[in-house]
Structures are given as C-alpha cells and as structure tokens.
Amino acid sequence: xxxxxxxxxxxLYTTLFLVFLYAPFAILxxxxxxxxxxxxxxxxxxxxxxxxxxxxxxxxxxxxxxxLPIGESLFRSMxxxxxxxxxxxxxxxxxxxxxxxxxxxxxxxFYLIVLGMMVPGVLVGxxxxxVANFFGIDRHWWSxxxxxxxxxxxxxxxxVMLAIFNRFDKSVEEASWSLGVSPARTFRKVTFPLIFPxxxxxxxxxxxxxxxxxxxxxxxxxxxxxxxxxxxxxFAVEIHPNVFAFGVLTTxxxxxxxxxxxILMSLSVRRARRxxxxxx
Amino acid sequence: xxxxxxxxxxxxxxxxIAAENAHVDPPPRNNGARVAYWLIAPGVVWMGLFLVLxxxxxxxxxxxxxTTFKIEPILTTKSWVTFFASDTYLGALGTTVRIWxxxxxxxxxxxxxSALFVGLFVKNKTIQTVLLTLCVIPFWTSxxxxxxxxxxxxxxxxxxxxxxxxxxxxxQPIEALLFSDLSVVIGMTQIYCVFMVGPIAFMLARIxxxxxxxxxxxxxxxxxxxxTIILPLSMPGVVVGAIFVSVMVLGEFATSAALSGRKxxxxxxxxxxxxxxxxxxxxxxxxxxxxxxIGAVVAGLLRIVDLRNEL
Numbered sequence: 068x069x070x071x072x073x074x075x076x077x078x079l080y081t082t083l084f085l086v087f088l089y090a091p092f093a094i095l096x097x098x099x100x101x102x103x104x105x106x107x108x109x110x111x112x113x114x115x116x117x118x119x120x121x122x123x124x125x126x127x128x129x130x131x132x133x134x135l136p137i138g139e140s141l142f143r144s145m146x147x148x149x150x151x152x153x154x155x156x157x158x159x160x161x162x163x164x165x166x167x168x169x170x171x172x173x174x175x176x177f178y179l180i181v182l183g184m185m186v187p188g189v190l191v192g193x194x195x196x197x198v199a200n201f202f203g204i205d206r207h208w209w210s211x212x213x214x215x216x217x218x219x220x221x222x223x224x225x226x227v228m229l230a231i232f233n234r235f236d237k238s239v240e241e242a243s244w245s246l247g248v249s250p251a252r253t254f255r256k257v258t259f260p261l262i263f264p265x266x267x268x269x270x271x272x273x274x275x276x277x278x279x280x281x282x283x284x285x286x287x288x289x290x291x292x293x294x295x296x297x298x299x300x301x302f303a304v305e306i307h308p309n310v311f312a313f314g315v316l317t318t319x320x321x322x323x324x325x326x327x328x329x330i331l332m333s334l335s336v337r338r339a340r341r342x343x344x345x346x347x
Numbered sequence: 348x349x350x351x352x353x354x355x356x357x358x359x360x361x362x363x364i365a366a367e368n369a370h371v372d373p374p375p376r377n378n379g380a381r382v383a384y385w386l387i388a389p390g391v392v393w394m395g396l397f398l399v400l401x402x403x404x405x406x407x408x409x410x411x412x413x414t415t416f417k418i419e420p421i422l423t424t425k426s427w428v429t430f431f432a433s434d435t436y437l438g439a440l441g442t443t444v445r446i447w448x449x450x451x452x453x454x455x456x457x458x459x460x461s462a463l464f465v466g467l468f469v470k471n472k473t474i475q476t477v478l479l480t481l482c483v484i485p486f487w488t489s490x491x492x493x494x495x496x497x498x499x500x501x502x503x504x505x506x507x508x509x510x511x512x513x514x515x516x517x518x519q520p521i522e523a524l525l526f527s528d529l530s531v532v533i534g535m536t537q538i539y540c541v542f543m544v545g546p547i548a549f550m551l552a553r554i555x556x557x558x559x560x561x562x563x564x565x566x567x568x569x570x571x572x573x574x575t576i577i578l579p580l581s582m583p584g585v586v587v588g589a590i591f592v593s594v595m596v597l598g599e600f601a602t603s604a605a606l607s608g609r610k611x612x613x614x615x616x617x618x619x620x621x622x623x624x625x626x627x628x629x630x631x632x633x634x635x636x637x638x639x640x641i642g643a644v645v646a647g648l649l650r651i652v653d654l655r656n657e658l
Contacts, residue, residue, distance in 0.1 A: 073569055077464035081478070084461040087537060088485055091496035094506045098499050109504045158390045165386035168379045176387055179394050186398065187598020187641065189615045193634050194401025197408050197627060214397040221390065250382075279489050282601065282615075286622055298491045302605045306495060314492035321487035 092318075099311035104130035108308050119312040132307050136297050143208055144278055144294035150209070151216040151277035156269045158217070159224025160262070163232050164254075184222040188282030191215055196286040206289035215283040220276045224269035231265030264335050271328045275321070402638070409631035418627045426628040430636070436617060440636065443597060443613045446531060447644075450596045451589060453536040458543035458588065465544070466551030467577065479548065482541050490538070494605045497534045501525040501606075526608035534606045539595055543588035550584030551577070586652045593644045597637065614640075 098108055103118030104127070121127040125134055162180060166173060195215055199206050206212070239261065243253040259266075281295030288296065301310050412421040430436045465478045485493060500506050501524040508520040524530060554577065562572045600615030609616075614637045621630035 074464075074468050077460055077468055081461045081464045084457060084540075085481055087457070088482065088541075090506075091493070091500045091537065092485065092488065094499050095492070095496040108499050109502055110499070110506065110509055158393065161386045162390040165383040168383045170380050170383040170387070176391055179399075180390060183394055183398055185594050185645070186402070187594065187615070187637070189598050189600055189618055190405065190634050190638060191398060191401055193618055193622065193630055194403075194405045195397065196622065197404045197631065198401050200627070201404065201408075214393070218394065218398045221393070225390070275487065281491065282598070285619070295489060295491055298489065298495075299601065302491075302495075302601075306498065310492070310495060311499075314488060314496065317492065318488045325487060 092314075095311045096315050099308055099315050101308045103127065103308065104132050106308065108306050108311065119308045120316075122309050123312050123316070132309065135301070135309055135313060136292065137294065137313065140292045140294045140297040143291060147208055147213060147216060147293060148274045148278040150213055151220055152270050152273040154217050155220040155224045155273040155277075156266060158221045159228050159269050159273075160266060162221075162225050163228030166229060167232055180222050180225050182222075183218040188215075188219070188280065189285070191218060192283045192286035195283075199287070206287055208284065208288040208291055208293055212284045212288035212293070215287050216277045216280055219280060219283060220273040223272040223276060227269040227272060228262070228265055231262050235262065261339075264332060264339075267328060267331055267335065271324075275324070405631045405634045405638070408627055409635050411628045411631075413626060413628035416625055426632045429629065430632045435612070436633065439612045439614050439617045439633075440640075442611060443615075443637075443640070446528070446535070446599075446603070446611065446613060447593060447596045449528075449532050450535045450539065451592055453532060454540040454543040454588070454592050455585070457536060458540045459547060459585075462544045462547035462551060462581075462584070463577070466548035467554065475552070479545070482544055486541070491601060491605075493538060494534055494602050497530065497537070497606055498525065501530050501533065525606065526610060528607070528611055530606040531603050531611050534602045535596055535599065538602065539592045542591035542595070543585075546587040546591070547581055547584035550581045554580050583652050586648050590645055590648050593648065594641060597641050597644065 097112070098110070099119055100115050100117065101108070101112055101119065102114040102116040103122060106113045106118075118127055122130075122132065123135060123137070162176075166177070192215065195211050196206065198204075199211050204211065235258075239257055240253055243257045244250070248256070279295060281293070281299055284293050284296055285299070292300070298310065298313075408418065409426060410422045410424065411418045411426075412423050413426055461482075465475060469475045469478065498505070502508070503520045503522055503525070505525065507524060508517070511517045512520065558576055559572055562576060567575070598615055600613055600619050603611040603613050603616055604619075614633050617633045618630045618637070621627075621633065
C-alpha cells in the first residue's frame with residue numbers, strides 16, 4: 068500500500084472534515100459575544116460584550132428584541148426528557164431481558180421496536196395528532212408528545228441493553244438460581260448491578276435524544292412550547308445573537324451532563340474491578 | 348446510589364438469601380417463555396398504540412374529505428387526485444428525492460475518506476477513540492442550533508464570504524451560498540455525515556490487517572487493495588450509514604426551513620404547512636407518499652447487502 072502518500076493525504080482530509088464539523092459552531096460562539104442590542108448575527112464584531120447572555124437571563128435593559136421564552140420551556144423539556152428517560156430505560160431493559168429467551172415472534176417484535184427510531188418524527192407526529200383529533204384527546208407535551216418521545220428513545224435503550232446482554236455471563240445468574248434465589252431477587256441483586264453501566268448509557272441516550280427532539284413534539288404537543296420548539300419559533304423571524312448565546316450555554320450544559328455520565332460510568336467500572344479483585 | 352449498596356452487599360448476601368430461600372424451586376426454566384411474553388408485552392403495546400396506530404391513521408385520514416377548515420370521515424380519493432394534479436406537491440416530491448440523493452452522495456464523499464483514515468490507518472486505539480469522539484461531540488449541541496449556526500457562516504456578510512474576499516479569491520460576496528439548494532445540502536451534510544462515518548469506520552476497523560498485508564506481499568497496489576478488499580468489506584457499513592442518512596434526510600423539514608428561506612420545499616415542509624393551515628387530509632397524503640418513498644429506499648438499500656449475514 069502506498070501508505071507514504073495515502074496516510075498524510077487522508078490525515079489532512081480528516082482534519083478538514085473536523086474543521087467542517089466544528090467551524091459553524093466556532094463562528095456561532097464568537098458571534099454570541101457581539102454587542103447588543105444593535106449588533107446583528109453577522110461579522111464584523113462591533114464590540115465584544117456579554118450583552119446577549121445578560122439578555123438571555125432578562126438582565127439586559129428592555130429593547131426591541133423580545134427575550135427568548137426559555138424559562139418555562141426549559142423546565143418542560145427537562146421534565147419531559149426525565150420522564151422519557153425513566154420509561155424508555157425500563158421498557159428497554161424489560162424487552163432486552165425478554166429477548167434473552169428466543170420466544171416465538173421475536174423477529175417481528177424486534178423490527179417493530181426498531182421501527183420506532185426509523186420512522187421520521189414528522190410522520191409519527193402527524194399520525195399522533197390525527198389520532199388525538201379522532202378520539203377527541205387534547206394534545207399536551209406531557210401526554211401525546213411524551214408517548215412519542217418514548218417511541219423514539221425506547222429502541223435506543225433496547226439496542227444498548229441487547230448489546231449488554233449479548234456479552235453477559237449467564238453462569239453468575241445460574242449460580243444464584245441454583246443456590247435457590249428467586250428470579251426476581253436474582254435480577255435485583257445479581258443481574259442489575261452487572262448491567263448497570265448499560266442502563267446508564269441507555270438513560271443518557273434517552274435523555275439527550277428526548278431533550279433535543281422536536282419534529283415529534285411539533286405536532287403532538289399542543290400550545291405549551293418545549294425548548295426546541297421555542298428555538299424553532301425563532302426560525303421564522305429575524306434571528307439575533309441571543310439564540311447563539313443560548314446555543315453556547317446549552318452546549319456547556321450538555322457537556323456537564325456528559326461529565327456526570329462519565330463520572331458515574333468510571334465509578335461503576337471501578338467498583339466492578341474492585342469486586343473482581345476481591346473474588347480472586 | 349442504591350446500586351452501590353447492592354453491589355457491596357451482593358457477595359455477602361447471596362449466601363444468606365440462599366439460606367432463606369432454600370425452599371424455593373430452582374430456576375423456572377419451563378415458564379421462561381411466559382415470563383418473556385410478560386416482559387415484552389408493555390413495549391409491544393406501547394409501539395402498537397403510539398407508532399403503528401398513528402401510521403395507520405395517516406393512511407385512513409388521507410382518504411377523508413377535506414373542506415376548508417375541517418375534515419370529515421367520508422371516504423374519497425379527492426386529496427390524492429389534488430396531490431398528483433398539483434405542481435407544488437409533485438415539485439416537493441422531486442425536490443425531496445433530489446436533495447436526498449445529493450446529500451447521500453456528499454455524506455459518502457465527505458465521510459468515506461475520513462472513516463478510511465480513522466478505521467484503517469490509525470492503528471492506535473486511543474487515537475481512534477478520540478477521533479470518533481470528536482465526530483460525536485457536536486451532537487451534544489441542539490440540532491436546531493447547529494442548523495442555525497450555518498447562517499452566519501454562509502450569509503452574504505458571513506464568515507466564508509469574508510474569508511474568501513480577504514484572500515482576494517473573490518471580489519463580490521457569493522450570494523448563492525445562503526438561502527439556496529446549496530446551503531440546505533451543506534447544512535444537511537454537516538449534520539448527517541457522522542452517521543455515515545461511524546458505521547463505515549466500524550466495519551473498516553474489523554478488517555483483518557493480515558489480509559491487506561498478504562495482498563501487499565503479493566504485489567497489489569493501494570487501489571487494487573482498495574477495490575478488491577477494503578471496499579467490499581466496508582459495504583455493510585456504507586449501507587447502514589446510507590439507511591441512517593436517507594431516513595433522516597427524507598423526513599427533514601427544519602434544515603430546509605432555516606437555510607433555504609422557504610425556497611426549498613421538501614415533503615416534510617409540505618406536511619408542516621398543511622397542518623399549519625388545518626389541511627389534515629392533504630398532510631396525510633404527503634405523509635403516506637413520504638412513508639412509501641422511505642420504505643422503498645430502505646428496502647432497496649437492504650437488497651444491496653444482507654445485513655443479517657454481515658453483522
């Protein structure tokens with residue numbers, strides 16, 4: 068292989084690829100420090116300031132730019148993501164556990180579950196709105212939108228748990244059973260602690276996907292806006308750097324979330340290692 | 348934190364529990380299937396009620412009678428006739444297919460070489476993980492914010508025009524960068540190419556280096572090795588990536604709404620506007636057509652490679 072030429076060329080290409088991935092975000096972060104309220108979302112930077120960050124928290128003096136309706140929508144999005152995370156993870160663990168015994172019809176059920184992450188949000192959203200209209204159900208973020216969020220995130224949780232169970236050492240459970248421990252108790256005391264890292268990943272998936280999800284929410288959530296819907300609302304009108312400032316803050320929040328996940332993960336890995344050493 | 352306690356107790360309590368439960372029968376192997384059905388039932392019911400039922404409802408409502416502000420459950424094919432008689436709707440179908448094919452090509456073009464580098468050329472596992480993580484990090488920014496971030500990049504006074512003018516490559520700002528087909532394609536490529544890179548890099552990393560080594564020892568050049576070994580073995584990754592990208596691009600409406608200034612109308616945009624004006628039956632027709640397109644695309648892609656044999 069002509070690695071001597073190919074490798075540097077591909078390395079350069081990959082670097083450019085990463086620049087392509089990150090450049091818009093860098094520009095966005097820079098422009099979020101544009102002066103306000105007269106500075107627009109474009110270059111040049113008239114003056115560096117944290118005006119739009121203050122604007123976001125309602126600390127800036129009132130101006131013609133309406134503040135983003137983030138307070139309540141942020142609360143709704145967090146609540147929705149939390150509810151979705153719990154239900155999806157529980158359903159995911161239960162279904163993956165069921166798939167460990169090859170029951171009849173498991174092939175079809177597998178595709179049914181995976182379908183949930185494949186069908187575009189705009190379609191299920193439309194369908195759910197039609198179903199709600201048909202049965203005269205009111206649409207709310209905590210009802211019709213919530214069930215769709217679970218439809219979307221449950222398959223991810225399911226696949227993560229399936230992968231975990233595939234590498235699971237069955238003999239630990241069998242040992243517990245043969246000692247006469249009931250299956251339910253075995254699950255709680257033996258299986259669950261062992262699959263806990265997988266559960267954490269499933270929870271992280273479900274939370275972040277739901278938190279950012281909006282095409283399903285758009286038709287199914289009724290009047291009250293979730294956070295992505297509030298951002299979507301700014302598409303129609305002129306955008307101001309406050310959206311950019313908000314983007315920077317949400318990204319920092321996501322990293323904080325990712326940090327918590329990493330800490331929990333390393334703790335549980337370390338715990339598993341400690342136990343392995345004890346057993347030896 | 349409950350888990351922490353459980354974990355530490357686990358080893359010590361197993362024996363005591365065993366003593367307590369000595370009378371309990373050993374594992375219920377024979378009714379394992381029954382337990383499985385109970386475990387799977389909630390998930391199946393959930394998907395049936397909130398996924399299958401809504402999809403069937405779209406098909407059903409697409410045959411309802413649409414009047415100005417409401418729909419009535421009187422079956423008719425009028426909405427279907429309207430759809431296929433309208434240039435706007437057929438145009439949206441055409442645009443959707445065109446944008447989808449373009450984005451599929453660009454994500455492959457942008458993604459494959461990067462995946463080749465990460466999956467095959469980087470031997471160090473740590474660097475490999477770091478590079479893949481770098482690809483995924485943008486996902487922790489809101490999808491909509493990532494779309495919006497392209498506006499100050501591509502605009503008339505945007506970063507790209509500014510840089511190009513500074514280096515004297517152009518004298519006039521290129522206006523076609525934003526609010527055009529191009530901006531939609533650029534935006535979607537950036538957002539979705541990671542779904543192409545991931546699966547391909549995964550498949551490439553699984554190639555046994557000895558095969559490539561053997562081919563090289565036998566005197567094959569890079570292109571020969573690429574054509575006969577690397578490309579065929581990475582095809583499952585390409586197909587999985589293409590399925591991800593296709594499904595997401597075909598169901599898109601936000602990127603085109605934000606970056607095309609309403610000039611690019613995809614089927615998803617048609618659905619959104621029709622719902623906005625309470626034309627549920629028309630929205631449903633567009634929904635059914637979109638479902639058919641997506642189903643055909645996914646089925647076609649699965650024809651290329653039988654994933655169950657490959658993964």
